[in-house]
Amino acid sequence: MSKLLIGKKLKIKLILAILLSLAISVGTFLILETVGEKVLNQYLSKSAFNEQRQREALERFIDFVRSGNISSEDHEKLSAWVDKERYLNLYIFSNDKLIYSSSTPIDPLVNEELLMNFLPSKLPVTTVSFQDRAAQVYMVGLYEYQYYNFILIIGLSLAGITFIISFLLIINQKTSYIGKLEQEIKILEGGNLDYPITISGGG
Numbered sequence: 040m041s042k043l044l045i046g047k048k049l050k051i052k053l054i055l056a057i058l059l060s061l062a063i064s065v066g067t068f069l070i071l072e073t074v075g076e077k078v079l080n081q082y083l084s085k086s087a088f089n090e091q092r093q094r095e096a097l098e099r100f101i102d103f104v105r106s107g108n109i110s111s112e113d114h115e116k117l118s119a120w121v122d123k124e125r126y127l128n129l130y131i132f133s134n135d136k137l138i139y140s141s142s143t144p145i146d147p148l149v150n151e152e153l154l155m156n157f158l159p160s161k162l163p164v165t166t167v168s169f170q171d172r173a174a175q176v177y178m179v180g181l182y183e184y185q186y187y188n189f190i191l192i193i194g195l196s197l198a199g200i201t202f203i204i205s206f207l208l209i210i211n212q213k214t215s216y217i218g219k220l221e222q223e224i225k226i227l228e229g230g231n232l233d234y235p236i237t238i239s240g241g242g
Contacts, residue, residue: 063202064198067197068194071193072194093179100178101167111133126182
């Protein structure tokens with residue numbers, strides 16, 4: 040068996056080891072992601088986690104408006120507050136009209152569907168006294184997404200670790216074989232062309 044052929048076989052084994060390790064790590068990620076999301080969904084469905092976080096956010100918003108003398112037209116300040124909160128959408132109504140939305144610009148020509156769906160009469164709004172007027176505030180908390188993101192990060196991290204460990208274990212099984220091949224190749228290079236080469240998995 041030529042040295043070139045042996046090299047090609049080793050490359051194929053290396054590629055197969057990578058593919059197998061990748062398959063194991065992907066399987067690990069999918070299992071962790073599925074189980075993690077299921078557990079989180081069960082917890083969220085049985086608790087008032089999101090509602091409690093929204094109530095706390097509403098209290099902070101009212102304090103922000105009062106302490107900062109915020110007007111309902113101070114959209115930049117309102118957006119800055121929402122950005123600091125994270126995982127929260129804020130909607131403000133006046134005279135049954137949507138005057139501020141943190142999730143999309145207010146444009147009746149573009150967002151007709153949004154304006155039709157977001158009516159104070161259909162939502163659990165809270166009246167807040169701004170500097171210029173009293174307006175109705177509606178919040179949508181997306182706090183659960185930070186935990187879904189956490190599950191995703193943990194899943195990817197463990198999948199990466201699984202890939203490395205699997206790859207090293209598979210390669211380790213081939214190490215002794217490669218070492219033996221190196222010795223046999225040296226014998227061939229020394230002129231003993233009749234020396235048999237060990238083939239992994241067969242004679």
